[in-house]
Amino acid sequence: GIQVEQSPPDLILQxxxxxxxxxxxxxxxxxxxxxHQNPWGQLINLFYIPSGTKQNGRLSATTVATERYSxxxxxxxxxxxxxxxxxxxKGGSNYKLTFGKGTLLTVNP
Amino acid sequence: xxxxxxxxxRVICKSGTSVKIECRSLDFQATTMFWYRQFPKxxxxxxxxxxxxxKATYEQGVEKDKFLINHASLTLSTLTVxxxxxxxxxxxxxxxxxxxxxxxxQYFGAGTRxxxx
Numbered sequence: 001g002i003q004v005e006q007s008p009p010d011l012i013l014q015x016x017x018x019x020x021x022x023x024x025x026x027x028x029x030x031x032x033x034x035x036h037q038n039p040w041g042q043l044i045n046l047f048y049i050p051s052g053t054k055q056n057g058r059l060s061a062t063t064v065a066t067e068r069y070s071x072x073x074x075x076x077x078x079x080x081x082x083x084x085x086x087x088x089x090k091g092g093s094n095y096k097l098t099f100g101k102g103t104l105l106t107v108n109p
Numbered sequence: 110x111x112x113x114x115x116x117x118x119r120v121i122c123k124s125g126t127s128v129k130i131e132c133r134s135l136d137f138q139a140t141t142m143f144w145y146r147q148f149p150k151x152x153x154x155x156x157x158x159x160x161x162x163x164k165a166t167y168e169q170g171v172e173k174d175k176f177l178i179n180h181a182s183l184t185l186s187t188l189t190v191x192x193x194x195x196x197x198x199x200x201x202x203x204x205x206x207x208x209x210x211x212x213x214x215q216y217f218g219a220g221t222r223x224x225x226x
Contacts, residue, residue: 031213041147041200043217086152088215095141097204097215099153 002027002091006100013077013107021072021103023087031090031097032063034072038083046072046085077107111137113205115218122193123226130188130221132203138183139205143215144176147200156201159186193225 003026013019023034034046047054047061049070054061058077063070074081084102112135122128132142140161145153157178158166165178175197177189186205190197202220206213 033215035217041202041220041222043153043202043204043220045214045216048214088153090213095158096155097143101152104150 001094001096002029002089002098004087004089004098004100006085006087006103008103009101010104011106013105015077015079015107015109017077017107018073018075019077019105021074021085021087021105023070023072023089023100025068025070025089025091027091028065028068029089029091032070033088033097034061034070035086035088036081036083037086037102043086074105077105079107079109081105082107111135111205111207111214111216113203113216113218115203115221117221118219119222119224121224121226124194125192128190128193128223130190130201130203130223132186132188132205132218134184134205134207134216137205137207139186139207140183142180142186142203142205144178144186144188145202145204147202147220149200153202156188190223193223195225198223198225 005024032050035043049061049063051065058075060073086102088097088099114133142159144156159180161180167173180186204215204217
């Protein structure tokens with residue numbers, strides 16, 4: 001299966017700052033999702049983005065499928081953005097989503 | 110958006126007892142559901158794929174007799190941890206994707222925190 005690498009592993013920001021999280025894939029993906037895991041463990045769907053760019057409020061994501069990476073942008077960060085951000089991908093005929101190790105984001109007031 | 114309900118959210122049990130966790134797709138049908146396990150500060154590890162009307166597919170290293178999966182309908186999958194022991198304590202999460210859609214976006218339940226004493 002594919003390997004998923006996320007960076008950075010940890011990120012500490014002051015409220016209002018912007019950030020970029022990165023996800024690299026070892027092979028082509030036909031399904032790519034970004035999630036936010038809140039402090040209670042719930043995984044919240046942020047984007048389904050196997051290619052292209054999408055925006056939702058202060059969040060946006062870009063996937064460059066040919067170069068096997070995806071970026072998640074968080075602008076004007078808020079303390080409620082804190083938590084772990086995961087990307088996960090699925091490639092070829094594989095039915096399984098493979099998760100990266102996540103980025104732990106802490107936004108301080 | 111699609112909603113996946115998982116119950117219970119937390120369970121504490123004695124060693125040797127069995128625990129059943131339910132995963133329901135509330136507003137869509139799911140021919141396939143997935144069960145994950147997550148250790149503290151770690152990523153999600155796929156345990157098994159639950160297929161409606163057939164046997165589950167287990168990942169390498171996951172004991173099928175320990176983690177029994179049943180997917181009796183298009184909206185319900187259950188995971189039973191049999192004869193639970195303290196090392197089974199973990200956070201278990203299920204997911205489902207809407208059947209028949211090309212996108213196959215996975216939606217996740219809120220998770221079940223299992224503590225075995």
